[in-house]
Amino acid sequence: MNSARIQEIVLSLLSDNRSYSVQEIKRHLNNIDSSDYSEGQFAGSINTLLRNGSIKKIDRGVYSINLRRENMRKCFVVSPIGDEGTEIRKRADQLYTYIIKPVCEKCEFEAIRGDLINASDSIDQTILDHLKNDDLIIADISGHNPNVFYEIGYRTSLGKNIIHLKEKGEIIPFDVVNIRTFDYDLKDLDSVSKIKTRLIQTIENLSFDEKKTSDESGAEIEKSNNILPILYEISDKIDDLKTEVKSVNSDTIQSIVMASTSAASAAKTESTEDFMTKMIMEQLLKNPSSADSLLALADKFNNLK
Secondary structure: OOHHHHHHHHHHHHOOOOOEEHHHHHHHHHHHOOOOOOHHHHHHHHHHHHHOOOEEEEEOOEEEEOOOOOOOEEEEEEOOOOOOOOHHHHHHHHHHHHHHHHHHHHOOEEEEEHHHOOOOOOOOHHHHHHHHHOOEEEEEOOOOOHHHHHHHHHHHHOOOOEEEEEEOOOOOOHHHOOOOEEEEOOOOHHHHHHHHHHHHHHHHOOOOOOOOOHHHHHHHHHHHHHHHHHHHHHHHHHHHHHHHHHHHHHHHHHHHHHHHHHHHHHHHHOOHHHHHHHHHHHHHHHOOOHHHHHHHHHHHHHHHO
């Protein structure tokens, strides 16, 4: 029994909206299809159904169907996936789990990732259908994956809603440098929170009105897709500038304090005679005519000795 067959039977069992334990699900599988399957196939099938939102976990080892509202919009996720255990897969899973899926749930979208409906790395008709028909595409262009660029190119040609993401610090290839992206940093919790807020605001400002002509829709989508990322980019640059100004001010203040401390320290080690000589010389430079009076006073002081 292959994984697809296992998933089909599990969904059929859970379609009555009741909760079933793992033992009950396995017993049902054996009753419906006597073909053998491995524990790995079963666990993988359950995990796939959980990840694509078809079922939900009620308790440890207990599952039920995940009923969706009929009018729920769909968001297809385009990203490099990679093999199990690779850094690419780890990034894709974290991006989907901690950013994209929560954002979609907040905006009442069903998030669908390509590898959860397509076991191979090829671009088949199912994926093309999602690219063509789903209400929104969120695409991660990190890693410059050829399939990802093909899929966003296909979606862009349709003039439909698409949001681009990339890992912070990654350089966009020169031939697509005009693509406006949202940067994410999975290692920075503040960054994760910020990008989620920005994505939610962006999605809420998109138009999903199918009644408009393709030209009108395409123009509005291009405007929505470009303006907010530009505004956020400006905001980030202002924040960076503020940080630099604070740093410069801090360095300047520190230099002044150090200079003052050095001057005070020098003054402490200076003798009284040297200090008085400096004061007198400063006054003589300001008023040279007072030198004669000073000399006369010195002569009188010498005659008194």
